[in-house]
Amino acid sequence: MSATVTEPIPAPWYSDAAQAEREQRAIFRTTWQIGALASDLAENGAYVTVEVGGVPVVITRDNEGKLNALLNVCPHRAMILASGSGRAKLLQCPNHAWTFGLDGAFRNAPRADREPSFCSDDLDLRRAAVHEWGPFVFVNLDADAHPPLRELEVMRESVTGVGIDLDNLVLTGPVYDWDIGANWKIVCENYLECYHCAVVHPDFSKVFDVSAERYALRPDGDLLSAATPVKETSKVAAQQAVLATQAGPVEGSLWHLLFPATTINVYPGEGCFEATWYWPVDAHTTRGRTAVFLMPGTSQEYAEQVTALSLQVGNEDNELCEAMHRGMASGAIEHATLMDNSEQLLVRFQARVRELLAA
Ligand code: FES
Numbered sequence: 073m074s075a076t077v078t079e080p081i082p083a084p085w086y087s088d089a090a091q092a093e094r095e096q097r098a099i100f101r102t103t104w105q106i107g108a109l110a111s112d113l114a115e116n117g118a119y120v121t122v123e124v125g126g127v128p129v130v131i132t133r134d135n136e137g138k139l140n141a142l143l144n145v146c147p148h149r150a151m152i153l154a155s156g157s158g159r160a161k162l163l164q165c166p167n168h169a170w171t172f173g174l175d176g177a178f179r180n181a182p183r184a185d186r187e188p189s190f191c192s193d194d195l196d197l198r199r200a201a202v203h204e205w206g207p208f209v210f211v212n213l214d215a216d217a218h219p220p221l222r223e224l225e226v227m228r229e230s231v232t233g234v235g236i237d238l239d240n241l242v243l244t245g246p247v248y249d250w251d252i253g254a255n256w257k258i259v260c261e262n263y264l265e266c267y268h269c270a271v272v273h274p275d276f277s278k279v280f281d282v283s284a285e286r287y288a289l290r291p292d293g294d295l296l297s298a299a300t301p302v303k304e305t306s307k308v309a310a311q312q313a314v315l316a317t318q319a320g321p322v323e324g325s326l327w328h329l330l331f332p333a334t335t336i337n338v339y340p341g342e343g344c345f346e347a348t349w350y351w352p353v354d355a356h357t358t359r360g361r362t363a364v365f366l367m368p369g370t371s372q373e374y375a376e377q378v379t380a381l382s383l384q385v386g387n388e389d390n391e392l393c394e395a396m397h398r399g400m401a402s403g404a405i406e407h408a409t410l411m412d413n414s415e416q417l418l419v420r421f422q423a424r425v426r427e428l429l430a431a
């Protein structure tokens with residue numbers, strides 16, 4: 073008898089280049105991704121460049137204070153317009169100096185007056201959709217997309233419900249990128265279950281209750297969530313004592329994935345809010361970008377313990393994901409065998425992958 077009633081996605085989808093391209097188009101170019109930190113776009117004239125679904129995007133706060141997400145490609149000969157981040161009055165192409173407002177409106181092309189056929193009617197930069205939430209600016213390449221307001225509201229309630237003040241977080245250290253030698257779906261699926269925690273993360277499992285009874289899974293639309301309390305402190309190793317004592321306003325832990333690949337973790341105690349958003353570099357490589365925020369006034373000891381535990385768990389997961397990726401790419405199995413309870417968030421994730429590919 074089969075261990076599952078759900079048809080898991082085929083193993084070749086985890087390593088096939090054409091499949092990766094289909095997913096880029098159908099998933100990463102139609103859904104919401106974190107594009108920037110809101111703090112980097114707080115002032116009029118600020119801009120941040122980013123790639124979304126493999127497409128260059130520039131996010132601006134224009135002179136009227138409005139946020140814009142614009143395709144960062146010159147309509148003249150496709151030069152990338154802006155690079156890095158900073159402040160600007162206009163976007164000026166580094167190739168032939170065509171200029172655009174921070175709202176994307178075409179302004180000027182040198183020598184246009186010498187070109188009788190020149191028409192500027194269709195030269196505004198193409199727009200993407202943009203939405204600010206908490207410390208982030210989300211972008212969707214589909215300019216007509218509606219923000220996932222319900223999911224974001226559920227996430228806000230959940231995060232503030234355990235004691236995190238979303239509007240009063242302190243970014244700790246630089247936002248950093250890291251690569252995993254595994255398909256993005258392997259990385260997200262690993263995030264979505266803690267069935268592996270007791271085996272793979274012994275120290276994490278000393279702090280948090282990872283039992284099937286206490287590690288609660290909750291799928292809600294495009295928000296796939298888990299929550300678990302800390303364990304009795306008597307069982308906790310000394311080096312994690314501060315993290316586990318709950319000395320601080322935040323109780324328990326939260327693990328949210330906003331489909332397809334934005335993850336938000338809340339650690340208990342004095343309060344840590346950690347976001348990692350992932351995207352596929354190719355079928356075999358995933359890039360993660362991580363931003364760690366602490367509640368104001370957090371102790372150095374807490375910051376060190378929470379960072380150390382997060383890095384340790386991250387390294388354990390990376391090794392695991394890379395090995396699973398090799399197994400999946402080997403052709404040895406046709407598809408995974410999913411556990412409908414312990415892996416229910418993963419089942420939902422795979423259903424959404426299929427749904428968007430079919431759309
Ligand atoms: S490519 Fe941008 S002005 Fe020519």
Ligand SMILES: [Fe+2]
Pocket residue numbers: 262263268269272273385388389
């Ligand atoms: Fe893990």
